[in-house]
Amino acid sequence: MTVYTPAEAVEETGFTLDTLRYYEKIGLLEPVERNAAGQRRFSEEDLSWLGMIRCLRDTGMPIAEMLRFAELVRAGEHTIPDRIRVLEEHDRRVQAQIANLAERQRYINRKISYYRSVL
Amino acid sequence: MTVYTPAEAVEETGFTLDTLRYYEKIGLLEPVERNAAGQRRFSEEDLSWLGMIRCLRDTGMPIAEMLRFAELVRAGEHTIPDRIRVLEEHDRRVQAQIANLAERQRYINRKISYYRSVL
């Protein structure tokens, strides 16, 4: 059962310490274990959940929805079908984002070509 | 020389009227023509520039950078090489965004598969 100091958690997750504290405060992260001095000691599980959070955040899921997902996770195994639904829905949005970006990119490339053509 | 009322510009660009006014106020849009009553009359050119803005915005370019690009456009033809550089750089970032989303999407899909496997 390895534990991670705040500095290590920052290193591993790429979130700032302030952000980790903020996520704990708003309940996106369950209350993190503490040592005798009251300092946080992150578990492997915390880090793995933070990996999920990073993934959802970086694909544009709003915090409010991540909170809902977090509740499902906490509520236990019986919510797995719901979690699948949430992730599938999100997956579709990510797909749409990619398609949209690719489309916009074509516009940008046409513009670049146009600019080259008038040089 | 067709002109567009505010409502038509909203319709064409997908921006809200407030946003169009805001873009004009901050200088992302050059001062739009007015009719005798002081109401905006957008030109084809305005709409086409707004198309560019939409593309840049939807690909995540911050307003500050769009403003810099707008200045290049206003400064005249001799800035075309600079504009190409800006767009190429942005194109690379868009490419990176797409790659990142695709990577995150794989994570999500692995998670979905995992959830399915434990049902």
Add this chain to the structure above:
DNA sequence: GCTTGACCTGGATCCGGCTCCAGGTGAGAT
């Protein structure tokens, strides 16, 4: 000739998501 309804303005406000601050504690290095 009145009433709608689309506009106008400057400025305040909101929102999500952090980020920073002051003031304090405890543990390890010198």
Add this chain to the structure above:
DNA sequence: ATCTCACCTGGAGCCGGATCCAGGTCAAGC
């Protein structure tokens, strides 16, 4: 022993990007 440094807390502040508001002006249909 003392210093430093990583931490802690609650709460304030910031930033980007709009969005909303009050109070006012025209234009056009009935």
